[in-house]
Amino acid sequence: MQLVVGRIGRPHGVRGEVTVEVRTDEPDLRFAPGATLVTDPASAGPLTVERARWHKGILLLTLAGVEGREAAEALRDTLLVVDSADLPPIEDPDEFHDHELIGLTVVTTEGERVGEVSDVLHHGQDLLVVARPSRDEAYVPFVKALVPEIDLGKGILVVDAPPGLLDAEAE
Incomplete structure (x- = not known):
C-alpha cells in the first residue's frame, strides 16, 4: 500500500x-x-x-x-x-502510522457509530478527519483525552467528544 x-x-x-x-x-x-x-x-x-x-x-x-x-x-x-x-514498526503502543488509523470505524464511548477516519492531518496538532454519512466531516484532535481507545484488531477508534465537537449544528 x-x-x-x-x-x-x-x-x-x-x-x-x-x-x-x-x-x-x-x-x-x-x-x-x-x-x-x-x-x-x-x-x-x-x-x-x-x-x-x-x-x-x-x-x-x-x-x-x-x-x-x-x-x-x-x-x-x-x-x-x-x-x-x-515503514519501521512503532514500539510505543500509543503511537500509530497514519495508514493504521485511516479506515477505522469511529464510535463514541457510548458505542454510537460516528463515521470513519478518512485522513490524518499534521498541522502542529494532529487531527483525525472523520467522514460521517450525510454530514460534514468532523475534525477530532488526536489526543488521549479525546481518543481514549484504539483497537486495530477490531478496526475501532473510540472518541470521548465534549459537547459540540461532533455536532456541526451546535452553536
Missing part, C-alpha cells in the same frame, strides 16, 4: 525550488538531503532531495534535475509516496 507523505505545491522562486504540503509526522527524516522520493504519477520521479529547508512554516525542497521555475511548475500536485511495508 502506498502512503502519501507529501504533495508538491507551487514553485518558490525561479531556481526550481518547490513547496511541499507535508503529510508525514517525520518531515525532517523523510525529506532529508539524499532521500529518494517515489512519486504518483510514477512518471514524475523518482526524485532525489538535494536540499530541504523551512521558510515561514513551509517546507521547501531543491530536487536533483529540477532547474528553473518551469520544471518546478511541471511537478505541481505530484504526490510523494512511500510503501507502507517500508
Whole structure:
C-alpha cells in the first residue's frame, strides 16, 4: 500500500525550488538531503532531495534535475509516496502510522457509530478527519483525552467528544 507523505505545491522562486504540503509526522527524516522520493504519477520521479529547508512554516525542497521555475511548475500536485511495508514498526503502543488509523470505524464511548477516519492531518496538532454519512466531516484532535481507545484488531477508534465537537449544528 502506498502512503502519501507529501504533495508538491507551487514553485518558490525561479531556481526550481518547490513547496511541499507535508503529510508525514517525520518531515525532517523523510525529506532529508539524499532521500529518494517515489512519486504518483510514477512518471514524475523518482526524485532525489538535494536540499530541504523551512521558510515561514513551509517546507521547501531543491530536487536533483529540477532547474528553473518551469520544471518546478511541471511537478505541481505530484504526490510523494512511500510503501507502507517500508515503514519501521512503532514500539510505543500509543503511537500509530497514519495508514493504521485511516479506515477505522469511529464510535463514541457510548458505542454510537460516528463515521470513519478518512485522513490524518499534521498541522502542529494532529487531527483525525472523520467522514460521517450525510454530514460534514468532523475534525477530532488526536489526543488521549479525546481518543481514549484504539483497537486495530477490531478496526475501532473510540472518541470521548465534549459537547459540540461532533455536532456541526451546535452553536
